[in-house]
Amino acid sequence: LLGVWPSPYVYRIIWALGLKGVKYEYIQGEFHKSDFTDLLLKYNPVYKKVPVLVLDGKPIAESMVILEYIEEIWPQPPLLPKDPYKRAMARFWVSFAEEKKATKEVREVLKVLEETIGDKKYFGGEEIGLLDINLGWIALSFGVIEDIVGVKVLVVDDFPCLFTWIQNFREHQAIKTNLPNHQDLFVYYKQKRETIIPSS
Amino acid sequence: LLGVWPSPYVYRIIWALGLKGVKYEYIQGEFHKSDFTDLLLKYNPVYKKVPVLVLDGKPIAESMVILEYIEEIWPQPPLLPKDPYKRAMARFWVSFAEEKKATKEVREVLKVLEETIGDKKYFGGEEIGLLDINLGWIALSFGVIEDIVGVKVLVVDDFPCLFTWIQNFREHQAIKTNLPNHQDLFVYYKQKRETIIPSS
Numbered sequence: 169l170l171g172v173w174p175s176p177y178v179y180r181i182i183w184a185l186g187l188k189g190v191k192y193e194y195i196q197g198e199f200h201k202s203d204f205t206d207l208l209l210k211y212n213p214v215y216k217k218v219p220v221l222v223l224d225g226k227p228i229a230e231s232m233v234i235l236e237y238i239e240e241i242w243p244q245p246p247l248l249p250k251d252p253y254k255r256a257m258a259r260f261w262v263s264f265a266e267e268k269k270a271t272k273e274v275r276e277v278l279k280v281l282e283e284t285i286g287d288k289k290y291f292g293g294e295e296i297g298l299l300d301i302n303l304g305w306i307a308l309s310f311g312v313i314e315d316i317v318g319v320k321v322l323v324v325d326d327f328p329c330l331f332t333w334i335q336n337f338r339e340h341q342a343i344k345t346n347l348p349n350h351q352d353l354f355v356y357y358k359q360k361r362e363t364i365i366p367s368s
Numbered sequence: 369l370l371g372v373w374p375s376p377y378v379y380r381i382i383w384a385l386g387l388k389g390v391k392y393e394y395i396q397g398e399f400h401k402s403d404f405t406d407l408l409l410k411y412n413p414v415y416k417k418v419p420v421l422v423l424d425g426k427p428i429a430e431s432m433v434i435l436e437y438i439e440e441i442w443p444q445p446p447l448l449p450k451d452p453y454k455r456a457m458a459r460f461w462v463s464f465a466e467e468k469k470a471t472k473e474v475r476e477v478l479k480v481l482e483e484t485i486g487d488k489k490y491f492g493g494e495e496i497g498l499l500d501i502n503l504g505w506i507a508l509s510f511g512v513i514e515d516i517v518g519v520k521v522l523v524v525d526d527f528p529c530l531f532t533w534i535q536n537f538r539e540h541q542a543i544k545t546n547l548p549n550h551q552d553l554f555v556y557y558k559q560k561r562e563t564i565i566p567s568s
Contacts, residue, residue, distance in 0.1 A: 214464060214480060228456045230463045237456040256428045256437040263430045264414060280414060 169194050170207060170220040174348045174356055176305035177231040178219040183301050184235055186342035188242040232262065235298060247298040258292060262302045274321060278306075282327045289336050296340055306330070307337045312353045316361055369394050370407060370420040374548045374556055376505035377431040378419040383501050384435055386542035388442040432462065435498060447498040458492060462502045474521060478506075482527045489536050496540055506530070507537045512553045516561055 169185070169192050171178030185192055197204030197218075211220045211227035221228045221237070228234050239247045248255045261284060268277040281303065285291055291299040306322075314320055324331050337343055369385070369392050371378030385392055397404030397418075411420045411427035420427050421434045423441075428434050439447045448455045461484060468477040481503065485491055491499040506522075514520055524531050537543055 223453075226453055228453070228460065230460055233456055233459045233463055236459060237452055240452040240455065252437055252440040253423075253426055253428070255440065256433055259433045259436060260428065260430055263433055 170204075170211065170222070171196055171218045172199060174308075174353055175218055176308055179304060179308060179346070179348075180231045180301050181219045181221060181234050181238070182346045183304060183343055184238050184247065186346050187245060187247070187296065187301075188238060190238075190242055232266070232302070235301065239298070245295065247296075247301065249292060249297070254292075258297060258299050261291065261299050265299075265303055278322060278327055278330060282330050285329045285333050287329065290333070296337070296343075300333075300337055304337065304343070307334045307343075308347065309353065309357070310334055312350060312357055315354060316358050370404075370411065370422070371396055371418045372399060374508075374553055375418060376508055379504060379508060379546070379548075380431045380501050381419045381421060381434050381438070382546050383504060383543055384438050384447065386546050387445060387447070387496065387501075388438060390438075390442055432466070432502070435501065439498070445495065447496075447501065449492060449497070454492075458497060458499050461491065461499050465499075465503055478522060478527055478530060482530050485529045485533050487529065487532075490533070496537070496543075500533075500537055504537065504543070507534045507543075508547065509553065509557075510534055512550060512557055515554060516558050 169178075169181055171181070171194065173196055182194070195204075195207070197207065199205065205216075208216045208218070208220070211222055212218075212229040215229055217229065219229070219231055219234060221234045223241075228237055235247065248258055261281075264280070265277060268274075281291075288294075290296045291303070310322060314322070322330065338347060369378075369381055371382070371394065373396055382394070395404075395407070397407065399405065405416075408416045408418070408420070411422055412418075412429040415429055417429065419431055419434060420429050421437070422428075428437055435447065448458055461481075464480070465477060468474075488494075490496045491503070510522060514522070522530065538547060
């Protein structure tokens, strides 16, 4: 697995492999280092982006494509329901979240997700699944970005079910051993923000 | 199947159902008609967009989600290869085309697709598949938009393999019976363009 820290897309794959109990080698690179750029050019010439999963020398790129592949190759424990209609619903919400994330209508996404999860433990029910992993970036960066920007997007009173889900997600055995440190993330996002908006 | 004419996203589903030999009822609506808006509100409250496929009263939205569902419910003839790596590659190109279409880097997409298809009959090889259906909008609107805009994006000398593919695609038994009329499309796109750029 080729990744950079702390890409939420790379974490999707880390979490999925963790859930499936798959052993793998993790090559964590830095984009400006030429040896890592060479690896990316070799394995993902179309996008030159991470994550890339390489199996027997054959590379796969794009986090959601990798997740579907992982689900097919290592079916246990399943990330998608067996019932085709429920599978379609999981994929529908993934596509919804991906599209909305791109347009940054974060509050709208959160509102719909709050209704979707209700009092379920995970988005799929009792077991963690594809949609939880897809939305893991919310749990990953929750609190950190808000601490930096100084605006609370996710207010506990408005999104009680999502708050419970964030806790359930973070406490899952396969996730909690693969979460970046809050303080490290804080420093990372703060630096990133300062390269865009220089602090005065 | 709920659709509007001539949405390329709706055609994806029409083509897939045609390939699978599935019989269905097609409800073709117009967005400004209130009874169709009511149907959309009922079956796709999140997006209010077509296509929507309703099975036993249960709706599925988003064309690529519907295609994966169709593939699971009616596996024959297959739209995705059996080999998981080849399946991942098909999904990778779908995700590439979807992303690039959004950013309108059409020529860049065409260039990569030209290399990808090479001298294969379809993107997956000898049989038509998910990626062909996903890219069907190229074959659908090819020639029409160019006639209107007056610019040739797809030059046969630059994209010989794609030209051959467009012909193969259009001539496939399940596709050719489900292609909109060139003249109708021309009128449709011309009107659409004139509502944006009034002709003087």
